[in-house]
Amino acid sequence: MVTHENGGGHGHHQAPTGFIRKYVFSIDHKVIGIQYLCLALFSVFVGMALSALMRLHLGWPNAHWSIFKGGLMTPEQYLALMTMHGTIMVFMVLTTAPQSGFGNYFLPIQIGAADMAFPVLNMLSFWTTMVSLLVMIAAFFVAGGAPIGGWTSYPPLSALGEMAGPGQGAGETLWIIGLAIFCGASLMGALNFITTLIDLRAKGMTLGRLPLTCWTWFVTAILGLLAFGVLLAACILLLLDRVAGTSFFIPGGLVITDQVITWHKGGSPLLWQHLFWFFGHPEVYIAILPGMGVASHLLSTFSRKPVFGYRAMVGAICGIGFLGFCVWGHHMFISGMSPYSAFAFSILTMTIGVPSAIKTFNWLGTLWGGKITFNCAMLFALGFVSLFVSGGLSGLFLAQPALDLYLHDGYFVVAHFHLIMGVAAIFGMFAGLYFWFPKMFGRFLNEGIGKLHFWLTFIGVYAIFMPMHFLGLAGHPRRYFDTTAVEFLQKLQPVHVFISIAAFITIGAQLIFLFNFFYSLYAGKECKEENPWHATTLEWSIPTPPPFDNFAGVEPVVYHGPYEFSVPGAADDYIPQHLAPNLVKKA
Amino acid sequence: MLRRRSEVGSTTVALSLAVFLVLMTVVTVYIFMAKVWWFPPAITEFGHEIDDQFGRTLLITGIVFVLAQFGLAYAVFKFRDQGQKATYFEGNNTMEIVWTLATVVLFVGLGLYARNAWAQVHFQGAAEGALPIEITAQQFVWNFRYAGPDGKFGREKPELVSASTGNPVGLDSTDPASKDDIVAPVIAVPVNREIELIIRSQDVTHSFYVRELRLKQDAVPGMEIHMHFNAAVPGNYEIACAELCGLGHYRMHSMLQVMAQEDFDKWVKDQEAANQ
Numbered sequence: 001m002v003t004h005e006n007g008g009g010h011g012h013h014q015a016p017t018g019f020i021r022k023y024v025f026s027i028d029h030k031v032i033g034i035q036y037l038c039l040a041l042f043s044v045f046v047g048m049a050l051s052a053l054m055r056l057h058l059g060w061p062n063a064h065w066s067i068f069k070g071g072l073m074t075p076e077q078y079l080a081l082m083t084m085h086g087t088i089m090v091f092m093v094l095t096t097a098p099q100s101g102f103g104n105y106f107l108p109i110q111i112g113a114a115d116m117a118f119p120v121l122n123m124l125s126f127w128t129t130m131v132s133l134l135v136m137i138a139a140f141f142v143a144g145g146a147p148i149g150g151w152t153s154y155p156p157l158s159a160l161g162e163m164a165g166p167g168q169g170a171g172e173t174l175w176i177i178g179l180a181i182f183c184g185a186s187l188m189g190a191l192n193f194i195t196t197l198i199d200l201r202a203k204g205m206t207l208g209r210l211p212l213t214c215w216t217w218f219v220t221a222i223l224g225l226l227a228f229g230v231l232l233a234a235c236i237l238l239l240l241d242r243v244a245g246t247s248f249f250i251p252g253g254l255v256i257t258d259q260v261i262t263w264h265k266g267g268s269p270l271l272w273q274h275l276f277w278f279f280g281h282p283e284v285y286i287a288i289l290p291g292m293g294v295a296s297h298l299l300s301t302f303s304r305k306p307v308f309g310y311r312a313m314v315g316a317i318c319g320i321g322f323l324g325f326c327v328w329g330h331h332m333f334i335s336g337m338s339p340y341s342a343f344a345f346s347i348l349t350m351t352i353g354v355p356s357a358i359k360t361f362n363w364l365g366t367l368w369g370g371k372i373t374f375n376c377a378m379l380f381a382l383g384f385v386s387l388f389v390s391g392g393l394s395g396l397f398l399a400q401p402a403l404d405l406y407l408h409d410g411y412f413v414v415a416h417f418h419l420i421m422g423v424a425a426i427f428g429m430f431a432g433l434y435f436w437f438p439k440m441f442g443r444f445l446n447e448g449i450g451k452l453h454f455w456l457t458f459i460g461v462y463a464i465f466m467p468m469h470f471l472g473l474a475g476h477p478r479r480y481f482d483t484t485a486v487e488f489l490q491k492l493q494p495v496h497v498f499i500s501i502a503a504f505i506t507i508g509a510q511l512i513f514l515f516n517f518f519y520s521l522y523a524g525k526e527c528k529e530e531n532p533w534h535a536t537t538l539e540w541s542i543p544t545p546p547p548f549d550n551f552a553g554v555e556p557v558v559y560h561g562p563y564e565f566s567v568p569g570a571a572d573d574y575i576p577q578h579l580a581p582n583l584v585k586k587a
Numbered sequence: 588m589l590r591r592r593s594e595v596g597s598t599t600v601a602l603s604l605a606v607f608l609v610l611m612t613v614v615t616v617y618i619f620m621a622k623v624w625w626f627p628p629a630i631t632e633f634g635h636e637i638d639d640q641f642g643r644t645l646l647i648t649g650i651v652f653v654l655a656q657f658g659l660a661y662a663v664f665k666f667r668d669q670g671q672k673a674t675y676f677e678g679n680n681t682m683e684i685v686w687t688l689a690t691v692v693l694f695v696g697l698g699l700y701a702r703n704a705w706a707q708v709h710f711q712g713a714a715e716g717a718l719p720i721e722i723t724a725q726q727f728v729w730n731f732r733y734a735g736p737d738g739k740f741g742r743e744k745p746e747l748v749s750a751s752t753g754n755p756v757g758l759d760s761t762d763p764a765s766k767d768d769i770v771a772p773v774i775a776v777p778v779n780r781e782i783e784l785i786i787r788s789q790d791v792t793h794s795f796y797v798r799e800l801r802l803k804q805d806a807v808p809g810m811e812i813h814m815h816f817n818a819a820v821p822g823n824y825e826i827a828c829a830e831l832c833g834l835g836h837y838r839m840h841s842m843l844q845v846m847a848q849e850d851f852d853k854w855v856k857d858q859e860a861a862n863q
Contacts, residue, residue, distance in 0.1 A: 075835065165834050256790045258748055303666065336804070336810050350694040357690040372601070393648040481834075484837075
């Protein structure tokens with residue numbers, strides 16, 4: 001283990017020489033961070049391809065495509081795409097990239113450490129995640145195909161095996177095993193993050209001088225540690241119900257297609273929902289908190305102003321983390337749960353709007369009176385704020401059980417969580433990528449292509465997800481293969497067509513991004529400077545790209561807060577955290 | 588240097604971003620206000636209560652939405668890099684306290700205000716003399732059972748369930764109370780009469796959902812969940828399943844028929860005849 005006593009690992013590392021130790025089974029947090037990002041990049045394009053197929057079908061359910069004999073897809077194929085889209089996006093993209101990807105790469109550097117506290121565990125957690133991805137994707141290729149129960153996988157549908165529907169056999173089993181493996185990987189990662197941040201901060205890096213990115217990675221890791229343990233237990237119980245004949249989630253007396261199920265009794269379907277959402281709601285914050293950190297960091301850097309209300313921001317991050325564990329019941333208002341607990345969960349959920357609002361106000365306060373530069377990183381950070389507001393406010397409707405009676409399990413919910421935990425979180429990742437790419441790879445992402453990517457994506461996501469609110473208001477239930485069986489849904493078809501077209505344009509824009517990524521990796525404008533953005537945190541104090549041991553064996557000393565921009569009396573409009581006070585040039 | 592270069596054209600980008608934010612906000616608010624896609628009219632008393640609460644929530648979130656998006660648009664344009672020096676301030680405790688308290692009052696107040704509608708649906712039971720109707724969901728149909736003239740639901744046994752031979756809920760014919768029970772694929776109710784629903788499922792979780800009632804309730808295997816309503820407007824209303832229940836989820840559909848008492852009496856007679 002790397003400890004503070006042995007110098008935070010400073011001066012202990014030997015750079016590996018062989019290809020395998022250097023790029024495959026690497027214990028360097030930077031390589032592992034990039035590995036996670038590559039895994040997420042692969043996954044996000046898989047997830048997006050699945051959504052493209054769904055949108056093609058939803059837009060034109062009756063079209064006959066000459067390349068797809070017998071129609072584009074069957075109802076069970078649609079549900080399998082939907083389930084895998086949700087699962088891959090939530091776990092392999094939203095959970096891995098912001099935290100395990102960027103966090104792995106930049107948390108140790110930003111706190112002045114040479115590596116994570118447990119480098120080997122770090123490697124293990126990445127490769128365990130990789131195994132989990134492979135197991136999940138394998139679900140597509142077994143008899144019956146991928147599961148059709150949605151990413152929430154409610155029993156008994158998910159517990160009864162093939163008799164409950166195609167995909168609920170081997171596909172569902174693989175899905176559960178894959179998820180359980182993922183829980184293990186996340187637990188390892190969370191432990192590592194928490195230990196690293198507590199133990200390996202450089203001299204002078206007090207909690208009050210931590211960049212907000214580090215605060216969010218820290219709180220996210222705590223959420224992960226508490227949430228994934230519960231999901232792991234739930235997965236194991238569900239697996240036992242399926243393969244060992246237990247009945248944790250299956251009540252007695254079930255009848256499926258006239259067949260009485262005599263071998264299960266005494267279980268509770270609601271127990272799964274409680275366990276799942278005890279994980280599932282904090283998961284929303286696991287996805288979005290690092291994005292909030294990146295947005296705060298970038299808004300400050302590119303408006304050349306300190307973060308407005310740093311302490312309030314830290315308080316809000318911790319408040320969101322704590323309250324995140326007190327609100328899971330708002331996913332279960334109509335589940336048959338006690339209506340009195342529903343009311344309590346409702347008030348707690350309304351309360352979580354408060355730290356979210358504090359953050360929004362503080363972001364505006366950070367921009368106020370600034371000197372704003374509009375590069376791609378900043379544009380995505382600004383987009384994040386706009387999307388966070390739009391996606392967050394619809395939560396105030398869904399937090400009220402009385403309104404949820406109408407809106408629950410409809411497109412209003414789909415719009416809400418896609419905007420906030422999907423798109424806003426992804427904007428946080430894009431912002432981070434445009435910002436840190438030069439540090440990571442020594443080249444800038446192309447700004448021109450990047451701006452095109454930003455505009456198409458920003459307009460595109462609003463065009464996709466705003467109209468979904470209106471589908472929800474009209475009462476459109478989610479997870480519907482098509483609208484043919486319900487009369488009131490049929491006049492909503494034009495909205496589906498509009499959303500599908502918007503989705504294809506937005507997906508096209510991501511291909512532009514993919515091109516930019518690989519083009520810039522090899523032919524982008526070179527970045528030789530340590531600190532091209534004139535930023536303050538420690539990653540900008542070391543060479544580009546960073547050497548194997550980050551700080552060349554010398555532990556940095558931190559003298560300043562993380563956002564010392566435009567300080568009166570200083571010659572430059574930024575004071576790096578590591579700059580000794582006597583070296584700060586006076587105006 | 589990169590930052591200098593990006594300063595050029597910052598007005599164009601700032602203006603575009605501000606204009607887009609304003610446009611997006613205006614269009615969104617317009618579509619909400621014009622009610623282009625909207626709820627169908629409510630047919631229950633608490634339905635109107637829910638609509639009122641939706642209106643209050645829409646008003647408050649709408650104001651916050653407009654202020655935040657316009658504020659962002661204003662800030663990006665006003666404070667774009669024109670070579671000025673950024674002002675240095677790290678925050679303002681008074682403002683933090685004010686907006687924290689303001690949002691607590693606003694959001695939590697809204698939540699407390701919503702209690703009334705929820706209480707009508709859930710805290711209060713069905714009124715005296717309500718007509719009980721048992722709903723049994725199964726992949727992918729709804730079954731509605733009426734107790735018949737004796738007012739008692741007969742015994743059901745899982746092993747007797749046989750959708751193919753016309754006994755979808757497993758009625759036990761040896762129980763005298765089951766003799767007059769009616770099982771129908773649609774639900775008919777007399778207008779202005781309190782109805783008590785007893786919601787169950789045979790296999791997986793489904794959800795009973797009627798837009799015009801403003802009511803949705805999961806049908807959970809192993810549970811009997813009671814709901815109640817009193818529909819004031821005759822008509823035919825669609826029932827759609829709202830909880831993913833398998834490949835036929837999208838076609839798990841039925842109708843709620845609200846009718847005058849005499850029409851209902853006739854409907855019951857017809858069903859009895861059909862059940863013989």
